[in-house]
Amino acid sequence: MRSAFVFEGGGMELTLRPGRPEDAEECGRICFEAFHAVATEHGFPSDFTGVEEGVGVCSALLSHPGFYAVVAEADGRIVGSNFLDERSAIAGVGPITVDPAVQNGRIGRALMLDVMQRAREREFIGTRLLQSGYHNRSLSLYAKLGFDARDTLAAMQGTPLGEEVAGFAVRAATDEDAEACNALCRRVHGHDRRGELGDAIGQKTARVVEREGRITGYTTGVAFFGHSVGETNEDLQALIAAAEQFGGPGFLVPIRNVELFRWCLERGLRVVQLMTLMSVGFYQEPSGSWMPSILY
Numbered sequence: 001m002r003s004a005f006v007f008e009g010g011g012m013e014l015t016l017r018p019g020r021p022e023d024a025e026e027c028g029r030i031c032f033e034a035f036h037a038v039a040t041e042h043g044f045p046s047d048f049t050g051v052e053e054g055v056g057v058c059s060a061l062l063s064h065p066g067f068y069a070v071v072a073e074a075d076g077r078i079v080g081s082n083f084l085d086e087r088s089a090i091a092g093v094g095p096i097t098v099d100p101a102v103q104n105g106r107i108g109r110a111l112m113l114d115v116m117q118r119a120r121e122r123e124f125i126g127t128r129l130l131q132s133g134y135h136n137r138s139l140s141l142y143a144k145l146g147f148d149a150r151d152t153l154a155a156m157q158g159t160p161l162g163e164e165v166a167g168f169a170v171r172a173a174t175d176e177d178a179e180a181c182n183a184l185c186r187r188v189h190g191h192d193r194r195g196e197l198g199d200a201i202g203q204k205t206a207r208v209v210e211r212e213g214r215i216t217g218y219t220t221g222v223a224f225f226g227h228s229v230g231e232t233n234e235d236l237q238a239l240i241a242a243a244e245q246f247g248g249p250g251f252l253v254p255i256r257n258v259e260l261f262r263w264c265l266e267r268g269l270r271v272v273q274l275m276t277l278m279s280v281g282f283y284q285e286p287s288g289s290w291m292p293s294i295l296y
Contacts, residue, residue, distance in 0.1 A: 014107060016114055019069025019081060021062045027071065027081045027097075028055030034080075034097035042134040044273050047095075047224070047249050047294075057095070066195055070114045072098070072107050082111035084118055084127075085295050087195025090282070091119040092295030093129035108138070112145055116280070125191070126281030128296030130252070133274035147278035153292065154261060155224070157250035158269035161241045168238035173197075173206035173218060181208065181218040185229045190284035193227065196220055196293070209238045220293070223247030227293040233260045236289045240264070249273070252292050260289065 019027065032054030036046040048054045058081070061067045066087040072080040079099045085092035093115055098107045119127045130153065131138050143149070164170075173181065178201065182192035200206035200220035209217040209230065217230030222243035228251075230236045237260065240251070250272050255261050265271075277292060 013074065014079070014110060015073045016070055016110060017073065019062050019071045019083075021059065023069075023071055023078060023081070024059035024062050025055055026078045027062070028052075028058040030054075030078065030080060030099045031058055031095060031097045033100055034103075035095075037100040038132070038135055044132075044134055045249070066199075068115065068118050070111060070118075072111055074102065074107075080107045080111055082115050084115040085196075086122065086124075087199070088193040089125050089191040090193075090296060091115075091122070091124040091127045092293075093127060094295060109141060109145075112141065116145065124281070126279055126283060128277065128279045128283075130292065130294050130296065131276045131278055133276055139276060142278050146280050148280070148283070149276050150279050150283060151254050151256060151277040153252040153275045153277060154255050155250040155272040155275060156253050156264050156269045157246055157272050158267075160243055160245055161267055163241035163267075165234060165238040165241055167211060168216075168234060169210045170207055170238055170242040171210070172204065173201050173208045175201060177201075177208050177215060177218070180215040181206075181229070184215065184218065184231070184288075188229050188231075188286050188288035188290055190282070193220075196227065200226070207239055207242065209235050211235070217289070219243075219291075221247060222251045222291075224249050224251065224294045226251065227296075228291040230289040233257065233263070233289045236260060236291060237263055248294075252294070254291070257289065 029051050032048045032051045035048050039046040061083050062069050068084040070082050079102050082096040182194050185192040205221040207219050208215045217235030219228035219239045220226040222240055253261050
């Protein structure tokens with residue numbers, strides 16, 4: 001894959017190419033600076049604490065075989081990147097970032113069109129992303145590209161609760177739990193997320209909750225990059241209550257789930273920002289309790 005695009009009025013040629021592990025430092029710098037600039041402009045905290053965190057995330061994604069990466073170059077230098085999570089039946093977009101020095105030159109659109117074309121070529125049944133609620137330009141771009149808004153999420157952060165929910169036992173997930181977790185995800189969402197779950201079990205971040213001797217919920221991490229699925233709100237409450245930390249800017253709670261959202265607020269957790277879940281292709285209204293990752 002190589003393609004070219006000419007900036008409107010700028011006269012610079014944009015080239016898209018596959019991302020490589022050696023791009024991590026520059027992509028990570030741009031990732032931090034882009035998120036920091038947009039968040040600061042709107043009066044919100046950045047999703048990344050510093051350049052090192054941006055580099056760490058980009059390094060992990062660029063070296064992971066389950067992610068597709070595209071890098072944008074202008075005049076021989078990297079000016080942006082985008083990623084596509086290809087680990088499960090649904091493809092997840094992001095993070096997409098453009099160097100603040102050259103934003104609003106349609107680079108983001110080119111990076112989005114590239115990963116959407118990739119998803120079509122790989123025949124994913126759907127593609128999803130999460131968008132920062134305060135960023136009107138990205139919301140407008142994704143809507144024009146065909147993404148439908150599906151839900152509003154609150155990123156929740158605060159002191160770990162250190163609680164237990166009576167009758168619900170939380171423990172580390174094992175390989176033997178994978179099929180039960182995947183079956184639960186299929187019942188709730190109409191598809192599973194076996195690739196992400198497998199990674200989380202291997203990284204020892206996945207947890208399951210059991211009730212009456214059977215698995216009724218799981219999480220790949222109560223965190224920004226983790227998703228959770230449960231039969232009931234009590235299953236997710238048990239997982240949240242047992243979490244030792246809430247990684248990144250926080251975990252994502254659908255605010256339409258007023259019971260779960262209010263339960264978090266009553267325990268002193270705060271809303272950091274609102275986000276919009278958007279999708280193209282297959283989408284089934286969830287039939288249980290759930291929390292998405294920043295990817296979807």
